[in-house]
Amino acid sequence: MTLRIKQLLFPLILLLSVQLSYSQIGFSSEIGIIAGPVAYQSDFGERSDFDTNSGNVGFGIGIVYYMNFDYIANYSRSFRNSYFRDHFKVRAELSWNKTTLNHYGQWADKNSVAGEKLRTHSGEAQNWNLGAQLEFYPMSLKSFSYGRRGGDKFAPFISLGAQYVAFNPSVTTTYGDQNINNADNFFPSWEPGSITDENGSTLSIVGSVGVRYKLTTLSDLMVDFRIQSFFDDKTDGLDHQLASNKTNDWLVWLNFGYIIYLD
Numbered sequence: 001m002t003l004r005i006k007q008l009l010f011p012l013i014l015l016l017s018v019q020l021s022y023s024q025i026g027f028s029s030e031i032g033i034i035a036g037p038v039a040y041q042s043d044f045g046e047r048s049d050f051d052t053n054s055g056n057v058g059f060g061i062g063i064v065y066y067m068n069f070d071y072i073a074n075y076s077r078s079f080r081n082s083y084f085r086d087h088f089k090v091r092a093e094l095s096w097n098k099t100t101l102n103h104y105g106q107w108a109d110k111n112s113v114a115g116e117k118l119r120t121h122s123g124e125a126q127n128w129n130l131g132a133q134l135e136f137y138p139m140s141l142k143s144f145s146y147g148r149r150g151g152d153k154f155a156p157f158i159s160l161g162a163q164y165v166a167f168n169p170s171v172t173t174t175y176g177d178q179n180i181n182n183a184d185n186f187f188p189s190w191e192p193g194s195i196t197d198e199n200g201s202t203l204s205i206v207g208s209v210g211v212r213y214k215l216t217t218l219s220d221l222m223v224d225f226r227i228q229s230f231f232d233d234k235t236d237g238l239d240h241q242l243a244s245n246k247t248n249d250w251l252v253w254l255n256f257g258y259i260i261y262l263d
Helices: 002-023 050-055 070-074 083-087 113-119 141-145
Strands: 028-041 057-068 088-102 121-136 154-167 170-173 200-216 219-230 250-261
Touching: 028 050, 028 088, 028 219, 057 250, 083 088, 083 141, 088 154, 088 250, 113 121, 121 200, 141 154, 154 219
Parallel strands: none
Antiparallel strands: 028 057, 028 250, 057 088, 088 121, 121 154, 121 170, 154 200, 200 219, 219 250
């Protein structure tokens, strides 16, 4: 896992170095921290079940870097009135999330051997994410930059991007001999090989909606609601092939952030 973290940190440091060099030719740099609850949608529990959605909740935290094109107008007359400059930012991110997973719903509640096997089975999803998003602001970013001096104090946005994910699931059971490699300890309808605690990596698509609030001239508060869909179904350590397993793992993350402007 340490090697994977190093593999993620190297491209992030390289990206920040490139972006900071851009700031010397007219790009503005922003950096911040985000954190908040994560609701993991996986093969644990029942789809659309309230207890599943409210019970399988974890936590995420990350650092974000923005390349803001607003100040490039000082260097390029032709870019001064550009729509792109006034409505878009590029966001790079390194984040981590962790969620403890349990089975909820009618099948886990049954007073049966199968129900007991579900209740005694738990897991943990832990992911490192590295990627970038393009954020679109319908309102003028120039006006927002002067929010404390008569401009807009709020800046709603939507974003879309991709992230590389290094996942590290864990699996436990207190049923039988407690061996996760013994299929008899798990739900009988799952085929052999459904349970895995192997590390892996995949890609994901990330989309979000959010808003910034101008706290000071050089700092913003942010609220961001995101959906992240993985290209793999083993990030939670469970990949059964029943009809209820219709999609790969995904999550929703409500994060709160604090952003500062570096120049």
